[in-house]
Amino acid sequence: MLQFGIDLGGTKTEIIVLDPKGNTLLRERTTTPTHSYDAIVANITAMVESAASRLSCNDFSLGIGIPGAVSPASGLIKNANTTCLIGRDLQGDLQKQLHPLLQRPLVLANDADCFALSEASDGSGAGFASVFAVIIGTGCGGGWVINGRLLSGPNAIAGEWGHNPLLWREASDTEIDCYCGQKGCLETLLSGPGLRQQAAQETGLSLSAQEWNTLAEQQDPQAQTVLARYYRRLAKALAGVINLIDPHVIVLGGGVSNLPGIYQEVPKLWAEYVFSDSVSTPLKQALHGDSSGVRGAAWLGAAAC
Template sequence: MRIGIDLGGTKIEAIALDSTGHERARKRIPSPRSYDATIAAIRDLVAALETETGEQGTVGIGMPGAVSPATGLVKNANSTWLIGHPFGRDLEAALGRAVRLANDADCFALSEATDGAAAGAKTVFGVILGTGVGGGIVVNGALLSGPNAIAGEWGHNPLPWALPDEYPGTDCYCGKKGCIETWVSGPAFARLYAEENAEALSPEAIVAAAEAGNRPARLALRRYADRLARALAHVIDILDPHAIVLGGGMSNVAALYDEVPSRWGSYVFSDTVATPLLRHKHGDSSGVRGAAWLWPEN
């Protein structure tokens, strides 16, 4: 049995999967706002799943940020109470077994590459378009990880082929300007619409207005699609993945799956672009399922 934990800023979700990926049990609780309470909550969730199923499982954790290879401490986490702590070591002590950890976007990518929308693809780039912008890379069924533990962090590169009115861009929380995240995250989409139209709407409301024929909303959505096409073209030029899968709130915008591929050919360094752009299969469950799949069959 595999147990996956999706550690989010507002909730912690836990799932138990059998060897075929069938769900045996699931739990969800609000996220504590302190480090020690987070360790205790994960310990208790694992115990609850194992009590319900009557079986012990491997444990994988999908988390915000990453564990630094240099120090073994958490870095880059928007759940700031994790930063600077030996999260993996403390979890292993609490659970009495080995634990595998990965960035939450990595877990999304692994889930969709294992038995999701991109199952069977040799290389998969999994994209999170939510409150932030993240990514993960899966090659032959395994997560790609490098010496800095930042593989797939495309959201903190600059928007490619920036137009004059896009340069230098908005301040990003990472300390730079014009990061892809400041252009194609859900909050960025809403912010840019408000700046251009003096009207504050949620991303969902903007998309609904565009679908109803509202001209400013349609223009905003076209601009978003073009920016996303440029950002993904950069990835295709470097990685040339066999599939790109979208997740996060903005992945639910149906128009993107036609609009983005129709545009990225103008930017990709190739005469044709055969890369499929896919919508997630497992939705909000992809992160927690991917955490469970951090332990492969062998």
């Protein structure tokens, strides 16, 4: 049986096909037609049909990572920033469209959960008993994997760390409105757009994480302050995670996780906030980079069969 995975992103939809050993047989991307739910369903259906046809494959599993969650209460999509998905039965509609090609149950999961499962399965978290993994990119979604299994709760929001507020807040930590309806969520400080907006309020300059990093490497004192504040906020936020569940490893992905200073600075800073005489938690960058979400979706679909 081959393992098909789809990562439905806010801008791109990606498909991967893995053999049972995790080797990639096919990988493609298309633009996500975010204007229309029906177009999203049609696009995913066409990608799966095309891949199955070219690989002459009639027995496969399918997992789909989505920018949101499936409500356990209704079976419908919730918490999606691609808002045309909200309130829709994506699982049911795709299962109908892909019948009779797809013979196995189709599984949907939050994209950050897929990322966590991928990194725990054969990425930077492989071999660790518990993994907390976060994508710090356009958003700030997280997931837990314990003994190789995704943790899922009654509300399907396990690991939604990005919508907690910052702990040990300081005067320089501006409370920005979050799309979730609250103010000052971690996502408004730690995501790529959050870093840009916070730094713009402090300096008047609208720059990306990478641009700030380039300036800091040129010894620009303003950029060094921006990044030092960012590292302290991330350290506080992760210290809260360690105090709560003490994961065996923390893995970071997403565009902002490419800041090289994170892995040196944050573990020095979090000791002040963790309730322990010493902190030995490894902080690692994702091994599979941008591929983690789609690989995790493929693993997830196979695990459900």
